[in-house]
């Protein structure tokens with residue numbers, strides 16, 4: 690997801706730079722009275738890029754608020770109340786929470802609760818975009834499951850809500866103050882990103898074609 694965000698922000702930027710270099714040449718032509726239409730096109734293309742940049746930054750701002758789905762997986766084994774394994778063998782550590790260890794009170798209850806929620810279920814993983822894994826190589830995630838036709842359930846928040854885990858905040862992309870137990874699917878920005886990416890590609894391609902056509906003229 691981070692890659693998509695970076696691309697969405699940088700592709701329009703790169704073309705802005707290319708476009709600017711091209712525009713300097715056009716300005717010389719305009720000054721010589723060669724192209725009045727060129728100046729109009731220059732303004733139009735710049736507007737498109739400005740909108741694209743604005744949209745890409747909006748997506749990134751939204752990411753920080755409500756989360757995203759970086760990966761789909763199936764839970765194969767629950768290790769304790771805050772750690773589980775997916776079918777690929779990767780381990781998932783629930784971000785910013787802590788459930789009791791095997792020698793602590795409440796260990797079994799927390800683990801049983803997590804088993805009830807996710808064992809052999811499809812899980813939607815929002816992986817930490819900053820570090821991705823912790824020092825043990827476990828993916829640090831906020832985990833979601835399908836709750837109903839319109840909502841996902843935030844598992845990290847669910848464990849907190851029933852008291853099987855406590856906040857243990859680390860530096861990562863997540864802020865537990867923003868978590869809500871049931872997230873409406875329309876607020877998951879991944880869906881918007883999927884729609885927006887082809888628009889960026891189309892806009893970029895269009896601009897490249899216009900630049901090329903004008904260069905030939």
Ligand SMILES: [Ca+2]
Nearest residue numbers: 787788789790
């Ligand atoms: Ca723990």
Ligand SMILES: [Ca+2]
Nearest residue numbers: 815816817818
């Ligand atoms: Ca993420």
Ligand SMILES: [Ca+2]
Nearest residue numbers: 785859861863
């Ligand atoms: Ca955090």
